[in-house]
Amino acid sequence: MTVGVEHYVLLSMALFAIGLFGILTRRNALMFLMSVELMLNAANINLIAFAFYHGNLSGQVFALFTMALAAAEVAVGLGIILLLYRNFRDVDVTVPTTMRW
Amino acid sequence: MCMRFKLPNVTEMNDWIAIGALALVGVLIPLGMMAVSYLLRPSVPETSKRATYESGEIPTGDTRVRFNIQYYMVALLFLIFDIETVLLFPWAVVYLDAVESDAVSLLEILGPMVLFVTILLVGLAWAWRKGAVQWAQTPRQVETEHNRP
């Protein structure tokens, strides 16, 4: 039994679902961020697997870009989470609810 | 999700059933054990049980240790500049081949990366001037910090 591309797809979907689950349940901003990273990496798995499957490199290159962008996103995100802590004394994303409706 | 995934090897689905069953069993056994122990164990709540395990030592202070903000700044900078090397890597792989081939001039292979690094350098210079890599605060920075509203 060889490892076909469909296995990678299932793996990435599982990873994606785990990330999504984390987003829906975790209230800690950092956990939220990490869940997003999981989802991005799920996409990366897909990209590299498909690049291998289709025999072209564009998927792999795109995965590199995704990684770089994910890092940049984390940087900005951490900055915002720091501000969150400063202003609300907590990193719970459900705390700031001054604006609603 | 049972969408129209046309998996190439339909006959291998039998193996999948086996794997699925294994996974199910693998999940059910620990869950069952936890459930049994939950039902059987005696419940004696005590504060020391909830304390952080420090190999017998009594823990002191808060769990969360506060770091200096400078650690954070440097970590962020490291994160950004570190990840950019990922983008340098494929370029480095093809660099020699490109230099040797006649189809691509040296400017075409070198130019974009020089530009990329230049932009990074501008960013680094800016961060430097803003004091992001300053390990200790200079008197001047302390002063301006005070003057801020």
Place this chain on the structure above:
Amino acid sequence: MALLELPAWTTLAPALLLALTALVLFIIDSISPDAQNSGLLAGTTAAGSLASLGVAVWYLLAGVGTPTVDGGRGIIDVLGDQFVVDQLALFFMIIVAVVTALVAVASYDYMEDHTYQAEYYSLVLLAATGMSFMAAANSLVTIFIALELASLPSYALVSILKDNRGSVEGGLKYFLIGALSSAIFVYGISLVYGATGHLQLENIAAVIEAGEADPYGGLLGLGILMLIGGFAFKTASVPFHFWAPEAYEGAPAPISAFLSSASKAAGFVIAFRVFTEAFPVAETASAIGVDWTLAFIILAIVTMTLGNFAAATQNNVKRMLAYSSIGHAGYALIGLAGISAGGGELVMGAAMMHLFVYGFMNTGAFLFVALAEYWGVGRTFEDYNGLGRRAPVACFALAIFMFSLAGIPPLGGFWSKYFLFTGALEAGLIVVAAALVINSALSLYYYSRLVKAVWIEEPVTERDGLSQPVGLYAAIVVAAVMTLALLPLFGPVADTAVDAATAMLA
């Protein structure tokens, strides 16, 4: 004009100029990190965006991007088809540059005493660069990068008022929803890549047209839906709109203007390009079993209804505008819902016109809120009561923006909505057209409420004379004049938009 002699990458100049200006700002700030020369910073930003605007207009007039059969200089591919400069791209580059310029001028007063001015302006320019590149991006790779380049500075900009709880909360929500959306988006890209083996839009279309993607219909369908999710986030469409009310309300008002006008327009341009170039309606439908326009029909109706209904009972002016901005995204979505195998250039052109007009009237409206925040009069409708007597010019401009947003003839907002309406009818989308009419009628209620508050109601408290900040006033007046000037200019704008749409659908 020695245009043809210039290398192809120079056609990206409108975007590159914005990036260059951002770098210049970094250098300025590196040279004197502690000086707060807001005039220099705002001036440089405005100059850079005006240069971008000028170049884009010049290109458009010179025929860059116009198909050669129409007497233009042809659609220009850059970097191996990763970018493409055509009329569509230039049209939206113009919108982005205009809004950036207005926001930069207005920020001069709004951000006067702020600590992080250099960061502010360079982030604005970087986001604008991203939006400008979005207009030209022609591959899913460049689209994603440009989109992130637009998004990341936006997150920071929304929360740039570091000690303001609203600003931080808005930024946090914007960031979290944005991160989730971009994860969904990039996953959608990976699925489309998996189904077709390409990331470049024409190649994807070629694979789909050849029927080679048919075995992976499920992958492709899910991927397309996830792409729609990414666009919906950028354009603040339901159900990815949740960030918008809080982000717009919490952000500095010029940033709200920037995001709701330029960012939305940029989101639409990639949606237009991806769905017209990569996923031809009929062939994609045979691969995934359903017209993707269905998704946009649903989104359009739900988005405009939710936006307008939620706006109707707001007390906070800025939040009302935020919801109205969601409603307008619903209107513009009709441009995608109305595309069909045979046509749709009219309705897509109408959506482009709407975004163009919207770029002025909505920016102007948010800048008025910026002015009110500058004066410190308060945030609710009641706080705005009687401003017309103190500041007639700005309030007159506000009335123009409101009536144009509501779509009162003969203002520009009416014409673009009218074209959307006829386009929807032509495409047979009677329900969408009806929703457009009902929502427009409802929107008149809350728009006129603001005009009434400003001009008719008695002020709740006596207030002294209001100052007249030069930059904010200039930006508001320019936006108002342009909203009015679009009356005679609407013909050329409409022609350009429909030409661009026709070229895309050809």
Place this chain on the structure above:
Amino acid sequence: MEDVFNYAPAIALFPLVAFVVALTFGKYMPKKGALAGIIATGGSLALSVLMLVAVASGEVYHETLYQWAIGDAASEIGADGIEFTFGILIDPLAALMLVIVSLIAFLVHIFSLGYMNAEGETGLPRYYASLGLFTFSMLAFVYADNLLMAFMFFELVGLCSYLLIGFWFRTRSAPSAAKKAFLVTRFGDYFFLLGVVAIAATFGTVAFAGDNSFVAAAESAIDNGDTLFGFGAETWVTITALLVLGGVIGKSAQFPLHTWLPDAMEGPTTVSALIHAATMVAAGVYLVARMFGYYALSPTALAIIAFVGGFTALFAATMGVVKDDIKQVLAYSTISQYGYMMLGLGVGGYVAGVFHLMNHAFFKALLFLGAGAVIVLMHHEQDMWKMGGLKDKAPITYYTFLAGALALAGIIPFSGFWSKDEILYDALIVGLEEPVILAAYAMALVAVFFTGFYTFRMVFLTFHGEPRSEAAEDPHDIGWSIKAPLVVLGVLALVAGIANLAPVAKLAHIDITFLEHWLDGEYGAVEGLTYSAYGELLAFETAYIGGEQLTVLIAAGVSLLLAFSGAGLAWKLYSVPEPVAHKERLGGARQTLESNYYQDEYQVWLAEGFTQPLARAADRFDQTVIDGVVNSVSTASLFSSSRLKRIQTGLVTNYAALLVAGFIGLLLVLGYVGGWFL
């Protein structure tokens, strides 16, 4: 000569400029804008004469100047699209009318110097501005080349008359008279507008002339036997023609929409002269002449025009008999005379109708200006019973007024005789075959008697006998600016008949019917807009009483006899040193006549008894049902709004959950439609 036509737009634009100048700078100008008006109308007159000469030399002008809308809806007859334009059509009819209008306007402006300026009126810039706008509208209306443009300027004419009738807006009566004029004519104009829309929708064109005019289209539709909107082509043409006629009846003060005109005497007398002679009232009849080819297609419409005209002629003339106010008498005479014109056009006497329109313009302007002069003489007294004996004190006024009166009464050889006789002759020869027309003819004939009577009653009461008041004994001076227009018009009233001496031509067999040749396009005309072209369309049969010449003689003789007997009766009753009123002899009819046949009363009764309750009911319906629906819709919207916005809970985790739920919902819908789950 062709180049002359390039200046055609200026004919109308001059007065428009005068309007702007008088409005903006009138206050600072020496004569408060009068000079601007005089120069402008003088210029218009000069250009109009040039146009007349150019048309006489065989040129015509038909040019579209500006296209302001194109529709691509197909019309009922299948023509693709419709264009709405502004254009100029100068053919013999328009050229003639341009000269008349600009001449009268010019003279009225001059007269105003003496009538308004010298009397120290206030608000003169407003007066001259309105006059300029009035002239502009009428001139543009005259050379409009399509029905819609004509309608627009027709409305503008109405607006200007409103402004001018209400010039003395501080009095009680003037504003209400102005409102009445506006509303009554507007009532007719509704039908006109409907007619324009119907014609546009039917034929896809509103052009008067050319191959793609609605007249030509209607003709071919009738020839092809088309069915238009479920009617036969001819029936539909009749319906649309009658709709347009609604506007004509309102503007030209025909029964039953004539009631506004006598009240319009509240305006300055100069304005009355302009309204009655050349602009407002003339516009209606001119419109019929302009689109005569269309009416010629429908004998029914023509017969209705003729009958309404004949009836109005008699009806108004009887009311004029009992009036004491000099301007009131003239007002009823105007209604009556326009009845004649309608009769003339209605029986197919296109030339006769236009001829009378021209002659009437001259003598009615003359009479009104003369009356204005009398009013100045009398220190603004208008009651004829307080005048008398002015003959010797103001000879120029007397003799010119007399010339106008003779023309009005139709006494040979004054101009009125020739045109009125021609109308009656045309009516007679058609009437011998058509009983309806014969009835109209009979009424018009009787009206001749009354015309002679009230005209000379007015002359005798005003100028003859002994002065009956202090003012009449010591009249106010009048200047050259009053006398000069009177003299010009007096000469014209005497000699204008030469233009078309049809009876003489028929009896003596000499070719002197110049106007007929003119309108028949012997000098130059737009194809299809000529007398003979109309003649071919007409379906009326004619007959003679023992030969053409005898018929001519009988017609002329009878009408002359009646005119003389009317004048003679007036002479017997009123040409005495101390005339007394003879109204008692009328018995029960007196009250009816003095109340104008209770026309106002029944129209007010209609308005109060029928329209007002209907309006109240509609208002109640609006207040309760419509507003109720609207309010409940808004309440429901706002309520759902306040509920709907609650999904924005403020908790970002909820947002993420809703986002995912929304996405999955979309996925389910698309997957269900696309059959992904099968």
